[in-house]
Amino acid sequence: MDDALVRAGRALRLAVLIALALLFLIPFYLLLRNGLSTERDITSPEWTFFPHELRWDNVHELFADTSVPFARSLLNSALIAVATTLGTLLLASLAGYGLARIPYRHADKVFYGILGTLLIPAAVTFVPSFVLVSSLGWISTLRGLIVPTLFSAFACFVFRQYFLGFPTELEDAAQVDGLGYWRTYWLIVVPNARPVFAAVGTIVFLGAWNSFLWPLVIGQDQSAWTVQVALSSFTTAQVIRLHELFVAAAVSILPLLVVFLVFQRWIVTGVERSGID
Amino acid sequence: MKHRSALWFWVFVGPFAAGLALFTYVPLLWSVGLSLFDAHNTVTPTHFVGLDNYTAMLRDDAFRDSLKTFLVFTAFIVPTTYVVSLTLALMVNRVRRARAFFRSVFFLPAACSYVVAALVWKMSIFSGVRFGLANTVLGWFGADSVAWLATPDPPWYWLVIITVRLWLQAGFYMILFLAGLQRIDPALYEAAAVDGARPGWTVLRHITLPQLRATSVAVVLLLVVNAFQAFDEFYNLLSDARGYPPYARPPLVYLYYTALGQGQNLGLGSAGAVILALVIAVVTAAQARWLKLGRTDADG
Numbered sequence: 001m002d003d004a005l006v007r008a009g010r011a012l013r014l015a016v017l018i019a020l021a022l023l024f025l026i027p028f029y030l031l032l033r034n035g036l037s038t039e040r041d042i043t044s045p046e047w048t049f050f051p052h053e054l055r056w057d058n059v060h061e062l063f064a065d066t067s068v069p070f071a072r073s074l075l076n077s078a079l080i081a082v083a084t085t086l087g088t089l090l091l092a093s094l095a096g097y098g099l100a101r102i103p104y105r106h107a108d109k110v111f112y113g114i115l116g117t118l119l120i121p122a123a124v125t126f127v128p129s130f131v132l133v134s135s136l137g138w139i140s141t142l143r144g145l146i147v148p149t150l151f152s153a154f155a156c157f158v159f160r161q162y163f164l165g166f167p168t169e170l171e172d173a174a175q176v177d178g179l180g181y182w183r184t185y186w187l188i189v190v191p192n193a194r195p196v197f198a199a200v201g202t203i204v205f206l207g208a209w210n211s212f213l214w215p216l217v218i219g220q221d222q223s224a225w226t227v228q229v230a231l232s233s234f235t236t237a238q239v240i241r242l243h244e245l246f247v248a249a250a251v252s253i254l255p256l257l258v259v260f261l262v263f264q265r266w267i268v269t270g271v272e273r274s275g276i277d
Numbered sequence: 278m279k280h281r282s283a284l285w286f287w288v289f290v291g292p293f294a295a296g297l298a299l300f301t302y303v304p305l306l307w308s309v310g311l312s313l314f315d316a317h318n319t320v321t322p323t324h325f326v327g328l329d330n331y332t333a334m335l336r337d338d339a340f341r342d343s344l345k346t347f348l349v350f351t352a353f354i355v356p357t358t359y360v361v362s363l364t365l366a367l368m369v370n371r372v373r374r375a376r377a378f379f380r381s382v383f384f385l386p387a388a389c390s391y392v393v394a395a396l397v398w399k400m401s402i403f404s405g406v407r408f409g410l411a412n413t414v415l416g417w418f419g420a421d422s423v424a425w426l427a428t429p430d431p432p433w434y435w436l437v438i439i440t441v442r443l444w445l446q447a448g449f450y451m452i453l454f455l456a457g458l459q460r461i462d463p464a465l466y467e468a469a470a471v472d473g474a475r476p477g478w479t480v481l482r483h484i485t486l487p488q489l490r491a492t493s494v495a496v497v498l499l500l501v502v503n504a505f506q507a508f509d510e511f512y513n514l515l516s517d518a519r520g521y522p523p524y525a526r527p528p529l530v531y532l533y534y535t536a537l538g539q540g541q542n543l544g545l546g547s548a549g550a551v552i553l554a555l556v557i558a559v560v561t562a563a564q565a566r567w568l569k570l571g572r573t574d575a576d577g
Contacts, residue, residue, distance in 0.1 A: 010373070017368055021382045027394065027444065028385070030401045030410070042401075047408045091293040098289025103282050110294060117301045119561065120554055121506050126529075127536045127550040128304030131311065131543060135320045151297040181285045210390035212509045213529070217537060228392040235396050238518040242400060249393045260388035264381060271449065272456040 035247035042242045058247040069222050070248055073230035076219075077209055078255075080145050080226060084208040085201050087150040093197065096159025097185055101171070111160070117153045130217050140221040149214065155200050158270070162196040163189070199270030202263040209256055227252045305554075308547040316544035330548035340549065343531035344556070350527060351504045353439050358500055359493075362447045366454035367485075380455070384448035391445065391509030398441045399426060399514050426514060429524045434515065438525070441510050446503070450496050457492030461485065494568045501564060505557050508533065528553050 034042050036058060037051040063071055099111050129148055138144030170192065174184040190197075215226040225233070231252060234245050260267070307320075312330050314322035334340050369379050386394070402410045405424035412422040425433045465484050474480055486493075508529040515522055521534065532553065536546020 013368060014372060014374065017372055017379055020365070021379060024382055024386065024444065024448075026410075027389075027397045027402070030397050031393070034401055043406075043408055045407050047410070047413050091296065095290045095293035098286050102286040102289060104286035105283070107286065110290060114294065114297060117297060119558055120301065120305070121502055121557055124506070124529075124550055124554045124557060125301065125304060125308075127532060127543070127546045128308035128311075129300065130537065131307055131320045131547070132300070132304040147296075148300040151293055151300055153297060156293060181282075181289070185289075206388060210392075212390065212392055212512075213533075216512075217533075228390055231392050231396060232513050235392075235399065235513055236517050240400075245396065245400065249396050253389055253393055256388045256390075257385075260385065261381070264384070267387075268384075268452055271452050 031246060031250045031253070034242065035250040037243060037246075039241070039243050042246070055243070058243050059251065062244050062247050062251070065244065068230065068234065068244075068248075069225060070227075070230055070251075072223065073225045073227045074252070076142070076145075076225065077227040077252075079142060080215075081205050081208040083142075083146050084149055085205045087146070088152050088155050088204045089197055089201055091150055092152055092155035092200070093159045093190075093193075094185070095156045096161075097163050097189060099156075099160045100163035100166075102181060114153050114156055118157070126213055126217055129214075133218060138218070140219060140224040142224070144218045145215055145224065145226070149208070149211075152204065155204060158200055159196060162193065166193070195266065195269065198263060198266040202259065202267050203270050205259060206256060206267075308550055311544055312548035312551055314544050316542070316547070318541045318543075320543060322544065326544070330544050331552070334545060334548045334552060339526065339531060343526050343528045346525055346527045347505060347507075349435070350438070350507060351501060353435065354442055354504050355497065355500045357439060357443055358447055358450060359496060361443060362450035362496070363454050363489075365447060365451040366458060367481075369451065370455060370458045380452075383451055386445050386447075387449045389445060391441075392513050394441050394445050395510045395513035398437055403437045429522070432525075434525060437514060438510060441514070442507070450500070453492055453496055454489065457489045458485070461488045494565075497568065498561065498564055502557065502561060505553075505560070528556075 033049075033051055036054045036056065038053065038055055041048075041051040041053070062068075095114075099107060099114075104110075133139065133144045133148060136144070138147075166189070170188050171184055174188045179187065210228065211226075212228045212232065215229050216232070219225050219229055231245070231249055234240065234248065311320070311322065313325060313327060315324040315326050315329075316322035365383050369376060369383070372379060403425040404412075405422070405427045406412070407416065407422050409422075409425075411425065415422065423433055425437050461484070465488070466480065469480055469484055470476075474483070506529060507527050511525065511527055511530050512521070512533075515525060521530065526534075528549075532546060532549045535549060536543055
């Protein structure tokens, strides 16, 4: 084929990709633009791409506004996301290792029992789970928001698959040295399995921070709002202060964008490994 | 020794298995129980009503409408996401410059929550007033402003709902397709070139798509299950201080207002949860069978 034609095709593809990339970035830009604009620049009928003035005061105003519990909701989200991530990693990795490595007569049955819960989408069980959590008296508590979400069959499955493909030589050597399962796990397996911990951990953290339905159902009092619930209630409120709403949304995705960009490599491996989010 | 290893098995697996059973199987069974009772505002009802909740649910027009909403939503979101994410993957896979950059940009929305994305869509891009971005662009072409979300007639709200999810999830599925593309043996393309196949449609149809079959099956299954669970963007785009409008209620939104709204009819809500769990199980199983009925020799 003609060389010039090939080069033209390549240039065209690059141009289309750049256009699409800009399109994908627009929502992020709008968040930032409106978050740092005056109310007038947001609602002006003469809408301009760049605001007339940047108003960093919006951030200050957001945290000074005592009528919205925004700082508290950020704290709640951070506590929930960190606790959920650590708890899920601990429980699911132990279970995944046990299923992959410790011989037991009924291991298959236990595994299928765990796998079976993947067939029931978590969102469909929110009414039953609400019933359980409310009878435990855990409505509007951090316990109620965290504990029921700690048992992720997906995370357990990913760990099991990973440990099944893990070379056995190291563990065999540990057994010869007289280390039991417990110490082998902590001293040999965990330090050598960092990639899978990073992958699962990042995905769980993103999921916990962004989750909405469960916190909406359980976190009914303002004191138990997560940042997503707080944002949602501002959006559906009677009076909406747009600049405050947008700056709040921008602040809420900032920690996530940092986590995402730093750990992106791990998320990609995690997604490829599982195909489940 | 055998006894010892059984003990250790439960030390490792026990806490997780017990928690999963407590927070998944117990609520489900409890729910099946509740669905047979008249349970308003209570989780320990005494008035047994048999299958009344189920018949009431299935007769309820709003419930049937919610299943229709799911079907319409799925009919739009599954093909569009499939095509967009596959196209992105093919383009990113072949670009020579800045591949990592493009991959990051398209994947970045996966870090954004549905709540935040819905907020940008509702308050900025598709706000029904003239200063909204979409209406500004329409204005450049001399078109009238559209009240995107405020009216069901014409149903422009579907465009808003579809594009927000498309933006959020296309990059995620692009990553899955990219992984699938990396696994294709380059020798297949070389052989095709020797046979005189020109790059483009022929190669895509006869090599790339068949080789991506396993990935495609996984992507479609995930897309449908996720569409069935749609709640966040519907709730945040359509509800306001006056509540949720009577149209465009997908199953979970319907269930949310039935079980947890005024009256907290947990018996009826539980019956709905059981029905939906059955529906999604049947849909998933049927899809898995149907998708496997085709050619399977190319499966990875």
